[in-house]
Amino acid sequence: MQQLDTEYMLQEWGVWLRVQSGVPHYVSPSLALMRDNVQIARGADPCITDELALLIDSKVCRLFARYEEAGIALWNYYRHQGMSYRRLGLLMTKVLGKPITHVRAQELVMVGAAWVDSAVCHYEEVA
Template identity: 35%
Template sequence: MTETDIKDKLAAWGAWSRSDSSGLGYISPCLLMMRGNVAETRRAPRAHYISDDDAMLVGAAITALRADYEVLAEMVIRKYYRCWTAKEIAQHYLTDIEYPRLAHLDWEHRDKKRSDHRHVGLMLKEA
């Protein structure tokens, strides 16, 4: 598998995990008629091309990764399940792990250490 294939599989797993479990991959026209065309407050789900078995395998792989490398597994979850950007991961998660005694400081504080978002990309590749 290439890196792009792995990223696509992880993105599909994240979407599958966040889905409303309808399994349809689209909003049913009958469902829209039954709801009486009530405005949706969230985006319509997109079709995701991952089988349940493949999604379960990805989930098991992330669980195995968590057993040995908790930080890497958490970064994968935040990137692909929670849809955080690399900058958000570095700012709100990785920085506090690297510098735990400074975690209570506000991000704008002059003594706050910062992790570069490029480190997140390197760590995701490692994961």
């Protein structure tokens, strides 16, 4: 596996989430024809393979299972491009029902990114 910066991988994973890339479970033939033959304005294409995006996705899911606050913070921060830590804190306050400051939101994103980095490094060593 090529060594990539975790921050870059998380950003591209966020793009991958936004454009709903990946292998769908089922696509109707009509939808495939419309999707492939109609020019649709959408955001940038992710610069990440589906395999790597699914790996990052699985690591974020495991983070959520172990440390829910960090998982929520990381997912929302990279899913919504350009989200400020202040806005993330307000969103998390609504979701969790307890006050989360922008400083705490930033800490949770950094902790989550470090956890994903560690998990991906461990995966690379095992693979």
